[in-house]
Amino acid sequence: MSRxxxxxxxxxxxxIAGPNDELDWLSGHEGVEDTFTPFFQQIGAMLMGRRTFDVVRGFEGEWPYGETPILVATNRPLSTQRESVQGVRGNITELVDQAKQAARDxxxxxxxxxxxxSAMDEGLIDELTVTVIPIVLGEGIPLFAGATRRHQLELLGTRAIGAGLVELVYAPRP
Known part of the structure; x- marks a missing residue:
């Protein structure tokens, strides 16, 4: 069953981003291994917010997600040249269900x-991997601000990555 x-x-x-969606602070860390590729090899579909999609679409270079189905949660028209990308609407439970169907197993x-x-608030997230970057931005787009309730998490693992980055893997506690 999909997670x-x-x-x-x-x-x-x-x-998770600077105040104007800047992500430049994510790069330039010495000795950082690629942790995204092994993670992404387990993924059958991606559910992405529209704001995130607009930022990623502006990246230079190759599309980072290959032909993996990308479902973009949006209420606005979505124009894209990629067959693997489609706009979706609905509440968060419906969106996650659509993504699980697209992901198959x-x-x-x-x-x-x-x-x-939203997915955390509805109890739909099975695992969270958060890599903490050793930088203080002072302002920006917060990761968890706005959650509608408290979330108790169980630490599944930690790992130092390169010069000062720490990967934290959590599962929600029942």
Missing amino acids: ARVFIASSLDGF RDVYVDGGALIR
Whole structure:
């Protein structure tokens, strides 16, 4: 059965992007291994917020998700040249269910601050991997601010990555 998983980086002060969606602070860390590729090899579909999609679409270089189905949660028209990308609507439970259907027997990657918080609030996230980057941004887009309730988490693992990054893997406690 598919699991809904989060894989995201956060500044030490809890931001996933700068105030203008900047992500430049994520790069340039010495000795950092590629942790995304092994994670993404387990993913059958991705549920992505529209704001996140707009930021990722602006990246230079190759599309980072190959032909993996990407479901973009949006209420606005979505134009894309990629057959693997489609706009979807509904409440968070419906969106996660659609992503699980698209993923078949593989896992679903939930990405985007608002989607992550909504999915957590509804008890739909099975695992969270948060990589803490050793930088204090001071302001930006918070990862968990706006959650509608408290979430108790169980630590599944930790790992130092490169020069000062720490990967934390959690599962929600029942």
